[in-house]
Amino acid sequence: MSDATLTRERPIAVAPARTATGWFRNPWRKPRFLQAVTIGYLAWSILPVIIAIVFSFNNGRSRSTWQGFSLRWWYQDPFDSVWHDPALRTAMFQTLRLSTLTVLLAVPLGTAFAIGIDRWHGRPASSANFFMLFSFVMPEIILGVSLFLLFTNLLENAVRLGTTAQFLGLVTFQMSYPVIIVRARLLSIGPEYEEAAMDLGAPPSQSLRRVLLPLLGPAILASAALVFADSVDDFVTVRYLSGPASSEPLSVKIYSAARASPTPAVNAAATIMLITTLGAIALAWLVFRRITRNRGEAVSAAGLAEF
Amino acid sequence: MASGTQTVTRPGRRGRRDARERSGVSYPRWYWPSFTFPGILWLAALFVLPFYVVLSVAFGTVDPLFRLPLPVYQPWWWSLDTFQTTLEKFTSGDRIYLDPLIRTLVYVGLSSLICLVLGYAVAYYTARYAGRWRWLILVLLISPFWISYLMRIYAWQSLLQPDGYVNDALGVVGVAPIIWIGRPVTVVLGLVYGYIPFMILPLFGFLDRIDQHLLEAGRDLGAGSFQTFRRVTLPLSKPGIIAGLVIVSLPMFGDYFTNNLLGSTSTSMYGNLIDSAVGQAGQGPEAGSLVLILIVLVMIPMLYYLRSTRRSTEAA
Numbered sequence: 001m002s003d004a005t006l007t008r009e010r011p012i013a014v015a016p017a018r019t020a021t022g023w024f025r026n027p028w029r030k031p032r033f034l035q036a037v038t039i040g041y042l043a044w045s046i047l048p049v050i051i052a053i054v055f056s057f058n059n060g061r062s063r064s065t066w067q068g069f070s071l072r073w074w075y076q077d078p079f080d081s082v083w084h085d086p087a088l089r090t091a092m093f094q095t096l097r098l099s100t101l102t103v104l105l106a107v108p109l110g111t112a113f114a115i116g117i118d119r120w121h122g123r124p125a126s127s128a129n130f131f132m133l134f135s136f137v138m139p140e141i142i143l144g145v146s147l148f149l150l151f152t153n154l155l156e157n158a159v160r161l162g163t164t165a166q167f168l169g170l171v172t173f174q175m176s177y178p179v180i181i182v183r184a185r186l187l188s189i190g191p192e193y194e195e196a197a198m199d200l201g202a203p204p205s206q207s208l209r210r211v212l213l214p215l216l217g218p219a220i221l222a223s224a225a226l227v228f229a230d231s232v233d234d235f236v237t238v239r240y241l242s243g244p245a246s247s248e249p250l251s252v253k254i255y256s257a258a259r260a261s262p263t264p265a266v267n268a269a270a271t272i273m274l275i276t277t278l279g280a281i282a283l284a285w286l287v288f289r290r291i292t293r294n295r296g297e298a299v300s301a302a303g304l305a306e307f
Numbered sequence: 308m309a310s311g312t313q314t315v316t317r318p319g320r321r322g323r324r325d326a327r328e329r330s331g332v333s334y335p336r337w338y339w340p341s342f343t344f345p346g347i348l349w350l351a352a353l354f355v356l357p358f359y360v361v362l363s364v365a366f367g368t369v370d371p372l373f374r375l376p377l378p379v380y381q382p383w384w385w386s387l388d389t390f391q392t393t394l395e396k397f398t399s400g401d402r403i404y405l406d407p408l409i410r411t412l413v414y415v416g417l418s419s420l421i422c423l424v425l426g427y428a429v430a431y432y433t434a435r436y437a438g439r440w441r442w443l444i445l446v447l448l449i450s451p452f453w454i455s456y457l458m459r460i461y462a463w464q465s466l467l468q469p470d471g472y473v474n475d476a477l478g479v480v481g482v483a484p485i486i487w488i489g490r491p492v493t494v495v496l497g498l499v500y501g502y503i504p505f506m507i508l509p510l511f512g513f514l515d516r517i518d519q520h521l522l523e524a525g526r527d528l529g530a531g532s533f534q535t536f537r538r539v540t541l542p543l544s545k546p547g548i549i550a551g552l553v554i555v556s557l558p559m560f561g562d563y564f565t566n567n568l569l570g571s572t573s574t575s576m577y578g579n580l581i582d583s584a585v586g587q588a589g590q591g592p593e594a595g596s597l598v599l600i601l602i603v604l605v606m607i608p609m610l611y612y613l614r615s616t617r618r619s620t621e622a623a
Contacts, residue, residue, distance in 0.1 A: 034432040041429045042447050045500070049454055051472065052462035064468035109346050116342025125340070128347050133613050135354050137554070139561025139605060141578055145585055145598050146357035153378045154360050172353040175346065204338060233455035236564070240585065251457055258461045258568055267465075270458040277453050 053274070056267035063264050073264040082268045087245070088253065092272065095249040098163070098238070099231040099276075102170040107224045109171070110178030111216070115208075117179075118186045129179075136176035140236040143173055148240040162243030169237040174230060178223035185219035218288055225284030229277040365390055365595030376591025389592035390599070404580060411577040414491070415559045418498035422506040422555050423548065425499070430510035430547075431540075434517075448511070451504040460497060460568050467493060467569070489571030497569040498559055505558075506551040513547030514540070546615065553612040560605050577601060 052063075056074065060067030070076065075083045082088050117129050135143065147169045151159045159165050193215060197207035213220075235251035242248045248256075250273050257266045363378035366385035370377050379385055396404040429448070437444050451459065466472050467487035474484040487493045517540060525535040563578030570576075581601065584594035 031436050034428055037428045038432040048462035063465045064471040112342045113346030116339050119339035131350050137609050139558050141561035146361045149364050150357040150360045254457055
């Protein structure tokens with residue numbers, strides 16, 4: 001029956017394509033317009049960044065007019081190149097330090113929170129989860145300014161602006177990523193595996209360590225990569241909470257430079273930031289490929305990226 | 308009657324407990340809640356407490372000598388003076404606060420709309436027609452998430468310089484160089500450029516889940532392409548549209564950096580008011596008041612979004 005409808009439908013669909021309106025009505029026509037929009041969008045979205053990377057190799061002070069290839073802003077210039085500018089180097093290390101510390105604390109905190117919320121059915125649990133999601137969707141400037149006011153007023157003797165404040169702020173802002181990603185994974189796993197482990201006599205701590213955590217591995221990994229990448233890129237929270245100039249990470253330096261008179265060294269610094277982020281994602285991807293070989297997991301990773 | 312209900316509820320609970328006892332394991336009552344305690348403490352100290360400080364600063368005073376904010380932590384001593392002064396600046400004649408607010412609403416509205424139209428086209432194509440290029444397109448669609456917002460806007464700032472490539476390209480067609488930086492259109496397009504990835508991915512998620520058979524059914528029942536789209540695809544992707552609009556517009560309300568890199572004082576937005584108040588001496592309470600107003604502004608779309616996501620997680 002369904003075969004018959006299919007074979008009957010095809011000639012009808014192709015036949016009207018001869019005329020212009022028929023071509024428009026044909027549901028199987030190629031969507032040329034949408035295709036053009038999509039290709040145009042992708043070019044619009046990626047090309048500027050590629051041009052910015054290329055300009056880090058510009059042999060001149062301009063970031064908008066090409067003056068030949070050189071490594072001057074990367075290495076050769078003894079004062080202004082990324083390699084030799086001590087301020088940029090300090091900023092780079094500050095970025096790495098903050099991002100690593102944030103991953104180390106935000107991911108365990110968020111993962112534990114997600115597991116707890118998933119199992120603990122009660123009013124306090126759902127309101128805690130609500131606050132967590134709240135911190136996720138709120139404009140970042142609100143959190144940044146609130147923390148700035150907290151650290152400069154109520155806690156001014158306890159936490160100084162600088163690395164500690166930045167770290168606390170970043171963890172607060174990033175904690176919701178692992179919560180959301182791990183929670184989504186928990187919902188798709190379901191309780192069966194753990195119940196099986198319990199039926200086989202595993203105490204809670206063992207079923208957690210040997211059943212649940214391995215199952216959550218990919219999600220934890222994905223959120224770690226995301227948190228790292230996002231911490232490297234963050235500058236709103238971190239800028240309000242930075243103290244002396246030495247505590248400003250690369251992102252803040254780039255922001256300040258972009259507002260003054262940037263040289264291609266800023267392009268080079270931004271490129272380094274990009275490489276750091278992509279490196280973290282690529283590393284996570286490699287580990288991910290190693291621990292999960294089946295295709296079903298890869299599909300769920302694509303779903304994770306949607307967050 | 309009461310005993311009747313008891314006998315109805317009892318067996319279920321008993322049964323579950325029996326299963327646990329049989330396997331020899333039971334979770335203590337505090338076991339799972341204890342997992343969330345570190346996170347809850349963290350949120351209480353660094354998410355809820357800061358809001359209290361914002362209130363105390365906004366409803367507090369300023370040290371007359373050093374111009375530092377003097378927060379008042381006891382709610383019964385709170386004064387609404389600064390808050391009222393701030394509010395009055397929105398209604399006063401010189402419009403230094405009102406204009407950025409109106410601009411923000413217009414820019415955010417326009418940018419979200421452009422994001423929706425353009426994003427829908429791209430998401431629709433990727434979900435339905437991309438074929439074997441699907442994975443490549445998806446990676447390219449996700450890639451802006453891995454490139455810092457700052458770098459992406461900085462890239463445009465360079466392209467839009469008077470001697471930049473945009474003017475070069477226009478020069479080929481015979482258009483005289485235009486000063487792009489500082490124009491409203493630049494800021495709006497900058498916002499679109501910055502946030503549109505957040506629109507495309509939720510839209511793609513919902514469009515991708517639509518069953519092809521529903522579309523075929525629509526056609527079999529005599530609907531044309533457009534009608535099928537309007538009456539089948541569009542309603543099914545509505546949650547994606549709402550999620551996308553909220554995710555895109557919320558950060559735009561607090562955005563000050565796009566404007567600082569691509570705009571000028573004549574295009575300043577609400578975020579710029581906060582940003583410039585934060586650093587200035589004597590402006591602490593005002594920064595607090597502005598943050599409070601922003602929270603109220605974004606609360607409605609935020610609560611709506613949180614409620615709808617909670618409902619969808621419960622359904623799943």
